């Protein structure tokens with residue numbers, strides 16, 4: 143019997159309990175052992191819920207119980223999750239988590255402690271919800287040198303951008319709807335400012351390239367400045383606007399960035415709609431691969447956590463994760479990253495295009511029916527530095543979005 147404890151009976155924690163209950167027979171068969179939830183830790187009471195029978199308010203009940211071999215950490219946030227995780231691993235208990243904030247901040251240290259203690263620290267659910275991308279990078283794509291990961295890694299922002307594109311809604315309205323439908327957090331800052339996607343691409347990149355990628359080093363922009371008009375322009379040239387989290391090898395060095403971008407139908411991420419997530423991976427021998435699915439939500443996330451619990455039950459004394467090196471991956475300065483840029487400028491086409499062409503060279507102006515006194519254009523490929531220099535010479539720029547076309 144594998145006895146487990148769940149820390150935190152919130153959305154994901156209660157999902158874990160539900161998944162284990164719903165698929166008990168097949169999960170036990172795959173684990174080769176019966177999985178029993180011995181404790182659920184939460185500060186609250188849940189009268190009438192069967193979970194009340196195994197509820198504890200004292201973490202020490204779990205820590206000091208030698209029968210508990212696997213702990214599920216679904217508390218979220220850094221504290222006390224970091225302290226609890228560390229103590230569980232040091233006590234010889236494996237830990238499975240959905241906590242991307244903790245993995246991005248202390249994952250390497252916690253993996254090391256797990257390895258030193260012959261147990262596991264697994265975090266499949268931390269990136270892409272139910273999409274098995276961590277396991278793919280850890281054990282399926284090991285023949286490859288991965289040179290690019292580009293993902294739509296945040297369900298909330300993809301839902302908002304999809305809503306803006308489908309209904310012509312402005313950002314605030316789309317965010318409100320996402321919140322009303324329970325997709326966005328009441329405090330959605332980490333999602334809409336791109337931080338959540340940033341932490342996820344840091345974790346995936348560290349695993350893929352074998353070196354530590356600090357989320358703080360990644361240039362990150364959110365979607366709060368994207369307007370319905372930006373999206374209309376994008377649609378008029380066959381593009382969608384997505385929040386892309388990317389890390390990529392260029393001339394033997396890497397860059398990493400989270401930002402909104404225009405992509406066209408040739409890009410496999412173009413049709414990823416609503417709360418879905420997708421991760422595009424390029425390997426030097428594999429070529430292209432894409433992983434797509436439910437990137438957020440109670441049961442998809444719990445599905446990934448429970449798969450980790452099964453892995454721990456199957457490998458009680460064997461560490462199964464490839465820990466990445468503590469050496470930092472040297473990221474190139476964002477100013478040296480090259481791309482194309484979609485730019486909107488105010489003014490009339492007749493009066494203002496010559497100034498724009500003087501700076502950016504020949505451009506193809508884009509006009510939108512019903513949107514007056516402005517036009518848009520897409521630049522040739524250039525570095526961020528070159529773009530900034532040119533843009534500083536034009537004083538009527540309304541907005542800029544990178545164009546991956």
Ligand code: HSE
Nearest residue numbers: 295296297298437438
């Ligand atoms: N807030 C996250 C999202 C949840 O919207 O994708 C899943 O990590």
